[in-house]
Amino acid sequence: MIIAFAGKGGVGKSTISSQVIRRLSRKDVVLAVDADPNSNLCDKLGIEVTGTIGGLRNDIVADPEIVPAGISKQDYITTHIRQIMTETDRIDLLVMGRPEGEGCYCFTNDVLKNCFRDLIPSYKYTVIDNEAGMEHMSRRVLPNSDVIVFVSDPTKTGIRTAARLSHLADEVKISTKKRILVINNTFGDLPKALIDEAESAGMDEVFVVPHDDYISKAAMEGDFLDLPDDTVSGKAVSALVDLITK
Numbered sequence: 001m002i003i004a005f006a007g008k009g010g011v012g013k014s015t016i017s018s019q020v021i022r023r024l025s026r027k028d029v030v031l032a033v034d035a036d037p038n039s040n041l042c043d044k045l046g047i048e049v050t051g052t053i054g055g056l057r058n059d060i061v062a063d064p065e066i067v068p069a070g071i072s073k074q075d076y077i078t079t080h081i082r083q084i085m086t087e088t089d090r091i092d093l094l095v096m097g098r099p100e101g102e103g104c105y106c107f108t109n110d111v112l113k114n115c116f117r118d119l120i121p122s123y124k125y126t127v128i129d130n131e132a133g134m135e136h137m138s139r140r141v142l143p144n145s146d147v148i149v150f151v152s153d154p155t156k157t158g159i160r161t162a163a164r165l166s167h168l169a170d171e172v173k174i175s176t177k178k179r180i181l182v183i184n185n186t187f188g189d190l191p192k193a194l195i196d197e198a199e200s201a202g203m204d205e206v207f208v209v210p211h212d213d214y215i216s217k218a219a220m221e222g223d224f225l226d227l228p229d230d231t232v233s234g235k236a237v238s239a240l241v242d243l244i245t246k
Contacts, residue, residue, distance in 0.1 A: 031122075033129065120143065
């Protein structure tokens with residue numbers, strides 16, 4: 001199952017995706033893909049990054065001779081992508097990073113497609129924390145997903161942004177079986193105006209994650225986050241995982 005997360009910055013996308021990853025990892029080994037250059041998914045998971053795909057691409061552009069004679073660029077990149085993955089007992093993390101400099105990305109993107117094609121079937125669950133605009137998916141670097149989770153804050157603007165991202169997915173022909181709108185960090189019952197906005201967003205499901213002081217306090221102590229099952233947000237994430245996987 002491939003699960004993609006999308007949402008504008010600051011709505012808690014990486015917080016929720018990291019905790020979904022944690023709970024899915026109780027069921028099976030998860031491939032976590034950090035496709036957002038501004039994301040701190042690795043920090044929230046407590047996993048040290050050993051390298052990025054963007055950095056690998058930059059190295060090859062800066063020094064093409066880095067690829068040994070007799071080895072194709074495709075084979076070189078495929079081998080090194082596996083080397084820059086950070087593997088733990090239950091979570092394998094692949095960070096895309098930010099490519100720099102000029103030059104055509106077409107060859108590298110084609111190679112990445114092949115790498116993902118080879119990697120993803122080895123995992124029961126793949127979770128992709130996307131950029132807000134889902135550029136990697138629109139360029140077909142990352143595959144179509146079974147579920148896209150659009151994360152919003154409890155505002156009309158946030159929900160409309162999530163709806164626009166969903167429309168973008170249609171425009172670039174991203175195939176998905178289920179779309180879930182997650183309205184994060186809510187206080188009390190949603191006002192009717194927000195409920196109406198959410199219903200008009202065209203999602204298959206709307207899910208609400210209440211505000212939890214536990215997350216705020218944890219953020220003061222560091223980026224690492226592992227929500228206990230008995231917290232308000234922990235219960236919500238567990239219910240979200242059930243909705244995603246049902």
